[in-house]
Amino acid sequence: MESILNQLFGIWSLISLLPKWLRIFLVLFLLMQLTRLILLYIVPPFFNLLCRLLKKMHYLVSYPIMALLSTIQRRRREAGNEGISVWIDIIEGMFALFESSFNKMIQLFMKRKRNKTRIKRWTFYSATALVILLTAAIMNNPNEWYSQKWKNAEIWLNHEPVQIQVSGATPVQKQFILNKKYEDGGNIRKEPTLTAPPLDTITNGEILHFLNEEQVDSKGIKWLKVQTANGIEGWISSLIVREK
Numbered sequence: 001m002e003s004i005l006n007q008l009f010g011i012w013s014l015i016s017l018l019p020k021w022l023r024i025f026l027v028l029f030l031l032m033q034l035t036r037l038i039l040l041y042i043v044p045p046f047f048n049l050l051c052r053l054l055k056k057m058h059y060l061v062s063y064p065i066m067a068l069l070s071t072i073q074r075r076r077r078e079a080g081n082e083g084i085s086v087w088i089d090i091i092e093g094m095f096a097l098f099e100s101s102f103n104k105m106i107q108l109f110m111k112r113k114r115n116k117t118r119i120k121r122w123t124f125y126s127a128t129a130l131v132i133l134l135t136a137a138i139m140n141n142p143n144e145w146y147s148q149k150w151k152n153a154e155i156w157l158n159h160e161p162v163q164i165q166v167s168g169a170t171p172v173q174k175q176f177i178l179n180k181k182y183e184d185g186g187n188i189r190k191e192p193t194l195t196a197p198p199l200d201t202i203t204n205g206e207i208l209h210f211l212n213e214e215q216v217d218s219k220g221i222k223w224l225k226v227q228t229a230n231g232i233e234g235w236i237s238s239l240i241v242r243e244k
Contacts, residue, residue, distance in 0.1 A: 025135045032127040040123065048109040055102040062095045174210035176226060176241040178202065186241070188234035192223030199234040207244065208236065 069088050076083075178186055187198035192215040202208065206229065213225040215235075222238040 021135060021139050024138055025131060028131045028134055029128070032131050033124075036123050036127045040120065044109060048106065051102050051105040051109075055099070055106070058095070058098050058102065062099075065091065066095065174212075175244040176208045176210060176224065176236075177206065177244050178204050179240055179242050182240045186236060188226065188228060188232060188236055189223075190234055192225075192235040193217050194219075194221070194237075196235070200228055200230070200232045202228060202236075208241065214238075 069091065073084065073088065076085075183204040185201050185203050188200040188202060189196040189198050194217075208226040208228060211225040211227055211233065215223050215225075217223065223235040224238050224241070225233065226236050227233045
C-alpha cells in the first residue's frame with residue numbers, strides 16, 4: 001500500500017509541474033474515459049441481461065393470464081356473446097406492448113455489437129470534445145465549489161510522507177500572533193473546525209509556535225496546528241493570526 005502511495009505522489013509531483021489548465025484537462029479526460037468504458041462495456045451487457053430476464057418473466061406471467069382470458073372469451077362465445085370486453089383488449093394490449101419493448105431493446109443491443117467500432121470512435125470523440133468544453137468553462141468561470149474541491153485535492157495529493165533528513169542547520173520555526181482586530185483573544189481548538197471544542201484561549205501578544213501542519217475544512221478555512229507557551233497543542237484559524 002505504501003509503495004502505491006509513493007508512486008501516486010511521484011506521478012502527481014510530475015503532473016503538478018504542468019499548467020493548471022492542462023492538469024484539469026488530464027483529470028477530466030481520465031474521468032470521462034473511465035465513464036465511457038463503463039457505459040460501453042458494463043452497462044449494455046447488464047441491461048441486455050435485464051431485458052432478457054424481464055422478457056422471460058413477462059412470458060411466465062402473461063401465459064397463464066392469456067390462457068385464462070382465452071377460456072373466459074370462449075365461454076362468452078358459447079353463451080352467445082361474440083363481442084370482446086374492453087378490459088380484455090387493454091390487458092392484451094399491455095402484454096403486447098411490453099413484449100414489443102423488450103424485443104426492441106434486445107435488437108438495439110444486437111445492433112450495438114455490429115456497430116461496435118463506430119460507436120467506440122464516436123464516443124471517444126464526443127468525450128474528448130466534452131472535456132475540452134468543461135476545461136474551458138472551468139478556467140473561464142470557476143465557481144466556489146470547484147475551487148474548493150480542486151484545492152483540497154491538490155493539498156491531499158501534495159501532502160508527501162514525512163521523511164527524516166539529517167541536516168546541520170536547524171530549521172527556523174514559524175511563530176504566529178493574533179491579528180490586531182482580534183485583540184480580545186482567540187481560541188485554540190481540538191480539531192481543525194469551528195465546531196470543535198476549545199482547548200485554550202490566547203491573548204493579544206501571546207506567541208504561538210507553528211507545528212508545520214495545516215488543514216482546510218469543508219468551509220474553505222485553513223487551520224494551523226500550533227503550540228502555546230504553556231505546551232498546549234491544538235488548531236487555530238489562519239484568519240485570526242499573522243506570522244510574527
